[in-house]
């Protein structure tokens with residue numbers, strides 16, 4: 432009996448292993464996927480929806496990390512960061528992304544700032560750092576990286592959300608983010624200070640959730656758009672990380688049973704994957720979302736075929 436109790440306790444402490452299917456994570460509601468490949472393992476950083484079934488608002492208290500080495504078996508490493516880990520932050524844990532540089536892992540998050548006189552503050556981007564992709568992560572700056580006060584003159588002050596950080600081959604880092612319009616700023620080599628002024632772009636139908644990456648000399652800007660009844664995914668290509676961005680079209684239709692959709696793209700073990708979220712789990716919906724993955728296929732000219740959203 433003691434042995435069984437010890438084994439049971441050990442299982443409780445051990446990371447949970449998940450079976451592959453779409454959605455890939457079924458024991459908790461997850462959104463805003465951000466994949467990162469390091470040393471042969473694919474790490475997936477996610478938002479975490481905990482709103483009740485009847486809620487019409489987000490409730491997102493922390494960011495979770497999952498990993499896989501075969502795209503079938505997923506290990507749930509649990510929460511690794513929360514707005515509470517940033518002394519200046521309050522409110523929900525919106526989309527995030529982790530970028531590696533020189534053996535350090537920078538966790539860029541969108542959350543809200545205590546300075547605003549709204550209970551959920553104005554949108555702000557912070558950055559935490561760790562020596563391992565699984566943390567422990569601590570606030571790397573002690574203050575927000577990006578924050579615009581939300582005032583009656585600036586009611587859209589919450590638009591500083593959804594960071595996507597990309598380091599080019601020459602070592603220059605860029606951060607893209609925004610809601611309504613796309614913003615971009617260079618980061619210094621330390622990854623926690625802005626390098627120069629913010630640039631603004633208006634990609635066709637852009638709403639939020641940019642994901643920027645480079646493939647075969649081309650820069651891709653993939654984003655959630657308002658082109659459909661609900662958000663869908665559209666994309667643009669450039670020959671520079673600073674644009675101009677040439678619109679290419681729809682990459683993915685709206686996700687079933689979710690108003691939002693959010694892209695996360697990676698090449699892993701020779702295959703291209705498109706991560707996103709939908710609301711298809713039982714009791715799921717726009718505030719109880721689930722991360723899903725499908726293959727992505729490039730044409731010879733670098734354009735991308737529309738993603739087929741599957742259940743397996």
Ligand code: FUB
Pocket residue numbers: 462463478489525526541592593639640655691692693
């Ligand atoms: O998850 C909260 C917000 O919904 C994200 O920041 C947006 O991209 C959308 O997915």
